[in-house]
Amino acid sequence: MRRNLIIGGLLTAVFVLAALISFVWTPFDHAALDIPNKLKTPNGTNLLGTDHFGRDILSMIMVGARTSIAVALVAVGIGMGLGIPLGLWAAARSGSWIDELIMRGNDLVFAFPSLVIAILITAIFGAGAVNAIIAIGIFNIPVFARITRGGALSLWQREFILAARVAGKSAARISVEHILPNVTNLLIVQGTIQFSLGILAEAGLSYVGLGAQPPTPSWGRMLADAQTLVSISPHMALMPGLAIILTVLGLNLMGDGLRDYLDPRLRVARL
């Protein structure tokens, strides 16, 4: 299934590239109002049409990609940065009170749906992109802790870990030297999945007004703006929606492709 990896990688690359290019160039100024030119359907000048203020939708999507990717990426970073060490630690002390504490803490965070965390955080600090990152990031921690612990636990049963223990290595050293490299595949795959979930979550949060605040453009808020006008100008809702779908689809396909590509069972056959 190399096809998944290629299609997914291409789709992802297109959006990452669009986000990067938007720093130096967009077809129009994404914030420039042009009321006479409002609600234009896609045409030669405005490739994806304009919104109710006459802003160019393509430019807004390009700049919005920046927000989406940044929020999701940092949130995955938070999740990995805290979740992986916690998971490794819990697995190394499997069955002890530390393991118990970490896993119960995980369950607790899991009991709060990510949106509820976001609501709590915005209730305290107010809405904004940074708070959206924290909310999504917190939700990512138990995901990575769990997947790391699960992978690590089965590795701790393997004989090469016993051999390392016989060689007198400490649990911390074994975790870094033997366990972590052997769970990276799992983590990379989960990372792409959480990345795509982060993009969806960011869109949802900014849709209900808890994410990035104006004037920072974001895909979710573009959809919120489009809602009341959906019967007159469906393209306003269609375009950002397609942007979200294609990005998430690309990331998911890439995750699937990576899983197949990195699977050691398949690798043996390939060599």
Add this chain to the structure above:
Amino acid sequence: MSLLEIQNLSMSIHSYDILHDVTLSVDEGEIVAITGESGSGKSMTALAAMQLLPKGADTTGRILLGGHDLTQMSERALCAMRGNDIGMVFQEPMTALNPVHTIGRQVAETVCVHDSSVSRAKAEALAAETLARVGLPPERFPLSRFPHELSGGQRQRVVIAMAIALRPRLLIADEPTTALDVTTQAQILDLLKRLAREDGMGLLMITHDLAVVADMADRIVVMRRGDVVEEGQTDQLLRNMQHPYTKMLFAASSHQVTLPVAPKPEPLMEVQGVCRDYKLPRTTVFGAPGTFRAVNNVSFTIQRGERLGLVGESGCGKSTLTRALLGLEQIQEGTIALDGEPVFTGTKPNLNVRRKMQVVFQDPFGSFNPRHRVDRLITEPFHLLDDPPEGTDRQAAIAEALTAVGLAPEDAQKYIHEFSGGQRQRIAIARALIIKPELILFDEAVSALDVSVRAQILDLLAELCAAYNLTYLFISHDLSVVRTVTDRVLVMQSGEIVEQGDTEQVFERPAHPYTRKLIAAAPVLPDLHQEAG
């Protein structure tokens, strides 16, 4: 005409050749054994006879059951045939039963699926009767039991009951006892033999164990890499082997090595009254968790230069004892000392002692980190040394260790997946040798290997004994191997050492009833040289 006739069967899976031109037959009431090493195609032959081949399998040739060609039958006809005309028993009883259905339901299903007019009560009565036939009387094993409530041997009996419930004409058993302990194995083999004789059923056995083959079969078929290399009546074939591969296989199975004479006894490791308890899961919220004593009051001494064996069946505590000896687990009572120093000081393992001990594990595939090269893998024990060799010294140590186990120094740059199972086990030994430990533990180190590879590793062991004056503890369930590579042996049962003594003496004149049972249950190859002469 024979009951089952396989004629010129060739098979490939995704254009990868599995079988070439296999021809064999099974008569009614006859026990035929197919034997060979891994990759010989023996299991695929069995699955072909059931027409349960993996997707992508492409076969030519004919498989005749009572004159009907199975390869030409419709799937519907094949379903009617399976379980009714041919029953099958698989290797792994722990996973061969559906965990969510009762054993009664699973046995009765064989009946119902072939005749929907049979009432539920009648099917269950037949199931109970069949289970009683295989040694699981309903008084002690009600039909409402679930598989997880039974032991491995009992589960295998359930699998057999499912296969013979409708009294098929042919029973295929694919490594039916490989996953079982030796005493259970003997009972299951007796059961299969008895059932075949009682029902006049043809029995096609697939097994790698030549001692089982020689003991059970009326006729033997030897396979190698998808070819039948030799076949014949058991006693004729054993007396008069034609093919060099057959000869090699039988020679390797009863391979003997000659160990150098052990030096004068001088204690190296002393184990005194060791106990190891495990906590059981709590049954009530507030009650104290119960404990399970896996190792109970074990004492023994390993002499310097001695080759000591430890035998016992699964669950007897030998793995737990191994981990305790290595200082990987804390013990609750007793002492373990190497060269007078305790393996554990306080709650921390003693590194001073650790560096005098190394271990070789069973699984040649699981004992190496797949991401590291061989040089890094085998130098891992250097971590125990205060000043590990660096640069050219390190290279020299790697080269010496690899050469000692029969590999080339250049192999240091390869990854582990580039090696076969036997080569990996050599690398594992190199890893153990590299810091020149005083004591090596071999934990089922040859159990996962094919007989011909096993013979080579045993030879290597004998060579290393001569070259390095090794002291080792050889832990195994395989009595014939322990007999040839050890000077003295410990017999372990339910966490205790029930007998110890010189290997030959224990095998010739076992004192403890358990030892006697163990030795009696182990199938042995007939002494071929005598009969040939």
Add this chain to the structure above:
Amino acid sequence: MISLTVASLVIFFVVEVAPGDPASFMLGVNAQPDTLAALRSELGLDVPKIQRYFVWVGGLLSGDFGTSYTYRTPVSEMIAARMWVSLPLALYALALSTLIAFPAGIYAASRRGEAGDIGVMGATQLGVAVPNFWFAMMLVLIFAINLRWFAAGGFVGWDEGFWAGMHALTLPAIALALPQAAILARVMRSSLLDVLGEDFMRTARAKGLSARQALWRHGLRNALIPVLTIIGLQFSFLLAGSIIIEQVFYLPGLGRLVFQSISARDLIVVESVVMLLVFSVIIVNFVVDLAYAAVDPRLRSRT
């Protein structure tokens, strides 16, 4: 039990540290200090936080959620009214998602690698990628605005009869269910494929069961175990998702209540709703644990 206590502590203190005093918010910037103090004492805001926590938790246990700061009505009444929209919506969506996912997953698994499987898997990839609120907007556009089969938003209330209520919840439920159904179908398929590779499936075939019989009689129940876990997790996603979907359809559910309360700094309502959501997630996970035992006898004997 312990997790509920910890959750209540976390929620309370996280919300309480929030800047912004409800009393000053209600009275506006120019309020007199003594009026402010009077209101604070009326709302019970002048006692120490620890005491307020115990009052709140004590109230939760006895079903008294306190009184809303802004509306001056019991929180329990407000929540109860909204519950009758949010809970049926989440359950409706869960039922839809399961009804779609099971056949799709089983179909795909039994035709592994064939065109049907590839088609179903492609559809689920797309389903996972679609944001539910966007999908909701598209449903409104097609079925409410163009085809006029459903109302574009609002809720008629259960007084109009069960079917009228269900009719009003149908579009929101579909919007919520479809992305979850896509995930569930993928889990169902991969779980079934794992089970199909098990030894006991081969045993069943050797008994003479056809591939289809083996799948239904032996495969399905074993495949259900990981699927149950996901269904449990999905309930929490559905509850949370309904907060957003209620915005799209202008449904008077818990989600809208939360947003109104946040903007009004009506902390006690926010706390109570969040607590209720967490409580229901924990209850659902408990039910899932019971369901495990029903499916798998190995878990039954352990307890």
